[in-house]
Amino acid sequence: MIHRLAARLADRTLWALTALAVLVIVAMLAVVLGNIVWHGWERLTWEFLTAAPRVGMTEGGIFPAIFGTVLLVLLMTVFVVPLGVCVAVYFSEYADRDSWLYRWSRQAVNNLAGVPSIVFGLFGLGFFVQFVGRGIDTAVYSGRLTYGQPALIWAALTMAVLTLPVVIVSVEEALRAVPQSYRDASYALGATRAQTVFRVVLPNAFSGVLTGGILAVSRGAGEVAPILFVGAAYFLPHLPTRLNDQFMELGYHIYVLSTQSPDVEATKPLLYTTVFVLLALTFLLNLTAFALRARLRVAAGSGR
Amino acid sequence: MSTATAILETAARRRRHWQDWLVRQVIYLAAVMAISLIVLIFVFVAKEALPVVTSAEVHQEVTLETLFLPQAYGTEEAPLPYVWQPVSAVPKYSLAPLFLGTLKVTLMAMLFATPLAILAAVFTTEFAPTWLRELIKPVVELLAGLPSVVLGFFALIVLASWIQQALGLDYRLNVINAGIALGLAVTPIIYTLSEDALTAVPRSFRQAAYALGASPAQTAWRVVLPAALPGVFAGVVLGFGRAVGETMIVLMASGNAAITSWSFTESVRTLSATIAAELAEVVFGSPHYHVLFFIGTLLFAITFILNWLGARLIGRLRQRLAGAEQ
Numbered sequence: 001m002i003h004r005l006a007a008r009l010a011d012r013t014l015w016a017l018t019a020l021a022v023l024v025i026v027a028m029l030a031v032v033l034g035n036i037v038w039h040g041w042e043r044l045t046w047e048f049l050t051a052a053p054r055v056g057m058t059e060g061g062i063f064p065a066i067f068g069t070v071l072l073v074l075l076m077t078v079f080v081v082p083l084g085v086c087v088a089v090y091f092s093e094y095a096d097r098d099s100w101l102y103r104w105s106r107q108a109v110n111n112l113a114g115v116p117s118i119v120f121g122l123f124g125l126g127f128f129v130q131f132v133g134r135g136i137d138t139a140v141y142s143g144r145l146t147y148g149q150p151a152l153i154w155a156a157l158t159m160a161v162l163t164l165p166v167v168i169v170s171v172e173e174a175l176r177a178v179p180q181s182y183r184d185a186s187y188a189l190g191a192t193r194a195q196t197v198f199r200v201v202l203p204n205a206f207s208g209v210l211t212g213g214i215l216a217v218s219r220g221a222g223e224v225a226p227i228l229f230v231g232a233a234y235f236l237p238h239l240p241t242r243l244n245d246q247f248m249e250l251g252y253h254i255y256v257l258s259t260q261s262p263d264v265e266a267t268k269p270l271l272y273t274t275v276f277v278l279l280a281l282t283f284l285l286n287l288t289a290f291a292l293r294a295r296l297r298v299a300a301g302s303g304r
Numbered sequence: 305m306s307t308a309t310a311i312l313e314t315a316a317r318r319r320r321h322w323q324d325w326l327v328r329q330v331i332y333l334a335a336v337m338a339i340s341l342i343v344l345i346f347v348f349v350a351k352e353a354l355p356v357v358t359s360a361e362v363h364q365e366v367t368l369e370t371l372f373l374p375q376a377y378g379t380e381e382a383p384l385p386y387v388w389q390p391v392s393a394v395p396k397y398s399l400a401p402l403f404l405g406t407l408k409v410t411l412m413a414m415l416f417a418t419p420l421a422i423l424a425a426v427f428t429t430e431f432a433p434t435w436l437r438e439l440i441k442p443v444v445e446l447l448a449g450l451p452s453v454v455l456g457f458f459a460l461i462v463l464a465s466w467i468q469q470a471l472g473l474d475y476r477l478n479v480i481n482a483g484i485a486l487g488l489a490v491t492p493i494i495y496t497l498s499e500d501a502l503t504a505v506p507r508s509f510r511q512a513a514y515a516l517g518a519s520p521a522q523t524a525w526r527v528v529l530p531a532a533l534p535g536v537f538a539g540v541v542l543g544f545g546r547a548v549g550e551t552m553i554v555l556m557a558s559g560n561a562a563i564t565s566w567s568f569t570e571s572v573r574t575l576s577a578t579i580a581a582e583l584a585e586v587v588f589g590s591p592h593y594h595v596l597f598f599i600g601t602l603l604f605a606i607t608f609i610l611n612w613l614g615a616r617l618i619g620r621l622r623q624r625l626a627g628a629e630q
Contacts, residue, residue, distance in 0.1 A: 007519045007521075007522065008519070010519070010521050010522070011519045011520055011521040011522075012521075013521070014426075014521040014524065014525060015427075015431055015520075015521065017423055018423045018424065018426045018427030018430075018431060019427055019431070020423075021419070021420050021421075021423035021424040021427060022423075022424045022427050022428070022432075022440055024420060025420060025421075025424055025443070025444065025447065025491060025495075026440075026443055028447075028488060029443060029446060029447050029450075032450070032454075032455070032458050032488075035458065035462055036454070036458070083334055083337065086330060086331055086333075086334030087334045087335055087337075087338050089331055089334075090331045090332065090334055090335040091335075093331075094328065094331050094332070095335070101332070101335055101336070102335075104339050105335040105336070105338045105339050108338045108339040108341070108342040108343075109338055110611065110615060111342050111608060111611055111612075112338070112341060112342050112345075113611075114542070114545055114546075114607050114608070114610070114611035115342075115345060115549075115604060115607060115608075116548070116549020116550070116551065116576060116603050116604070116607055117452075117549070117550075117551060117552075118549065118551040118576045118579050118580055118600070118603070119345065119349060119549070119600050119603055119604050119607075120345070121579075121580075121583075122349045122352070122579065122583075122596075122597060122600040123344070123345045123348055123349055125583075126348040126349060126351065126352050126597070127344060127345075127348040131348065161341055161345075164338070164341070168338075192320055192321070192323070192324035193324060193327075193328070194323055194324040194326075194327035194328065195320070195323075195324070197327070198327070218449065221451070222449075222450075222451025222452070222453065222454070223451070223452075224451075224452070224453045224552050225452075225551040225552055225576075225580060228580055228583070228584060229583055229584060251451060251453040251552075254453050254454070254457055255453055255456070255552065255555075255556065258456075258457050258460055258461065258556065259460070259555075259556055268461070271457070271461075275454055275457055278451060278453075278454065279450075279451075279454055282449055282450075282451055283446070283449065286445070286446070286449040290442060290445065
């Protein structure tokens with residue numbers, strides 16, 4: 001009797017404890033989001049989104065930072081999506097599971113996902129800026145400093161390396177959801193493997209490619225550490241127009257404004273609104289990706 | 305006529321064959337590129353770190369001994385064996401305060417995140433009805449999608465004041481503040497991997513426990529969780545790796561003072577934040593520059609080992625649960 005009571009008590013306690021943990025996580029997320037939306041919402045105007053900062057960042061808007069962020073992630077997408085799709089196609093359609101190439105490239109992608117973002121920043125500086133950029137300057141511009149300095153193109157490439165695993169995972173999942181019978185039918189009609197992959201499998205996995213791209217953009221828009229030394233600038237009077245220009249960026253803007261502002265109280269309202277904009281941007285992207293993936297899973301579940 | 309058709313057909317077949325070959329080469333090249341990227345990262349970060357070990361010029365200012373062993377800084381009465389002060393008349397490069405700082409913040413984050421994430425995962429897989437489960441997972445994904453600079457901002461502007469008031473601390477930015485913010489970033493990782501591991505435990509395990517008269521809590525706590533333990537542990541290891549390397553949150557929320565102490569209420573400077581804060585102002589090619597890349601190489605190596613360990617643990621979980629009926 002007492003034994004059973006004790007068991008019931010243990011049941012209730014564990015249930016309550018675990019439920020509490022979930023509640024705490026949800027509450028913390030709600031507090032962070034609530035705080036930022038509450039303080040960030042009221043100052044959000046059309047002018048804020050479309051004007052340049054004025055009076056030492058205490059007035060005006062954040063258009064250059066939004067412009068720089070969009071440019072950065074678009075450029076990044078151009079590099080990361082084709083490469084990510086090709087690696088995912090290799091994993092899902094071409095790889096021999098026992099080959100060294102499969103095991104090593106799988107291991108490489110897993111490790112790439114775990115490299116700290118600040119190390120990507122060091123890599124971007126050491127490889128893209130110092131090695132590739134300086135190399136181009138010596139070879140093409142007879143040593144004149146053109147690409148051998150922090151620039152938009154190097155930041156985009158660094159970010160592309162960082163987001164590569166995100167794209168690969170997402171595309172691979174979509175490729176696996178394409179039924180084997182589609183491939184068999186394609187082969188039966190005499191199609192080669194390349195034709196099967198590019199005309200049958202990939203078109204059917206399109207939403208996965210899209211999801212991968214969106215998740216990469218969302219991740220790239222939120223990362224700051226990798227671009228600290230490879231092109232982000234606090235303030236620029238002009239918008240970037242060339243690949244070797246520096247650029248302003250939302251996340252970097254938040255970092256500098258909140259840690260190096262001479263007058264924190266004066267910049268705080270703007271700062272909150274900037275955080276709100278960045279948060280809205282990444283959440284909208286994540287939500288889209290989430291919806292797309294849910295649809296993909298439903299489609300895969302029904303066997304299509 | 306028929307010969308012409310035959311020639312055309314052969315040409316088409318040849319083109320298809322050639323295309324197929326070309327696509328295969330491109331796809332394999334992509335896989336090779338994935339491998340070379342991780343190698344390039346290591347090589348180019350380590351290359352800039354190498355002068356710390358080899359260059360005589362750098363050794364006039366810093367050697368491996370000054371990085372890792374106690375030094376005679378300070379005075380006879382008040383010796384300071386470990387100081388990180390790279391910009392001063394006598395540059396001091398002891399990594400001990402930075403290692404200690406990283407350890408303290410990471411420990412705080414893990415203490416905060418690990419119980420929370422594992423318990424929440426147990427609730428999700430063992431107790432929650434399906435509709436609730438489908439609600440909790442997106443919430444955690446939302447948390448995972450929070451950019452670290454946003455968490456850093458929140459910790460710096462809001463959380464720091466709350467914690468300072470609640471605990472009556474002298475410093476706004478301290479280990480507790482940075483650790484909790486970092487814990488928020490680590491929670492989704494531990495949760496997701498634990499949830500995966502718990503879900504992977506076959507239903508037959510639970511049925512067997514119930515058949516023996518175990519209660520739901522006993523089943524969850526003594527059967528399912530132990531069976532999933534390698535996967536849960538992998539989550540903790542990978543979360544630890546993320547916490548060690550995470551930069552923006554600690555850079556903004558920790559106060560960045562390189563103090564050698566075990567106190568959790570003082571400001572603190574981590575390895576990652578040191579790189580982020582100092583590299584932009586350092587002279588290219590100076591000893592300081594090379595030391596920062598050396599720290600980067602250490603971070604790379606630490607996270608590499610932790611990831612390897614995490615992957616092995618997940619492999620062990622799969623092995624353990626393989627063969628059991630679902």
